[in-house]
Amino acid sequence: MNRIFLLLIFSLSWLFGKLYIELPQKRIDYFYIKGHSKGSKIVIVGGIHGNETGGFTTAEYLKNLKIDKGEILVIPRANPIGIMANVRGYNGDMNKKFDNKNPKDKDYRFVVEIERLILKFKPKLLLSLHDGYGFVIRNKNAWGQAIIIDENRYGDFNLRKIAKFVKKESNKHLRYKIDIKNTHTFTKKGAYNKNGLTGWSLKNYILAFALEASKNISLKERIKTHLEMINNFLRYYKISSNINELKRDIKIKYPKVKVKLLINNKYVEVSKKITLVLKPATKIKVLNLPGGVYLKPRGIDLNWRSFYFKNVIFDVMYGNKRLFTFQIKEKN
């Protein structure tokens, strides 16, 4: 009993001596693109897998997209923690968590939010953007440069027919040709996509495809591949857009970021490599960061929103790209 009490006193004093930081809540960003007249509604999701840069960079790039009709909901970064960590999934594979949700899972609130946004929007079509290894056209075990269908047909949906149109039209313009890959999600035992976003969509009467660029080509070529495929899905729904223009001149921009900190009720802006030395027990609050910008504390669990520390280096990330770093440490 006494020992536990002493231990408690010891750990409390140790905690209160240290610096304390509170990070902004990581959120699911999204935006809408609207045409002038009524038409089909489409959802485009990027970044379910955090290290598939082509997918979420393309989704963000769609901020420049203009369409004549219909409406598009873009969720550019479905897996913010996976993206900032630059891993497929920081808390396991998010694409196995639809229809298989666990409230205790660290990704639970992200998956719930994505499903909520999609169901509220009531789209006809969903496209999930990925980057996979290799080239399916040369090796059917690869995942890169492909339109992924869960089945040839599902209910009234003829997935292969639409995929064939997109493949044929896209390959007229693509340097790295695409193919169609069927994962037989609902008929094959142990199929990978069992609880994937596209399978979940189909079950919710939303036609869905995963689009894979290849990890073996440059980021620009990956973006071109995604844009070309998206363009042909839009054309299938008789939507005209400025994608050909966007494809011609792809510029990947990284924003100038200022991280705003509230340190003992005083505002401090950090925009370059710097070391802040603070008195013990100082409280630091990080104010909201722009979309796609994350603060990644090195050596700390990225699911945590707040923690005590003595000395931490923070990577300021834009997606999975590090913009700069800064350090906060306790004054001796």
Ligand SMILES: [Zn+2]
């Ligand atoms: Zn993927």
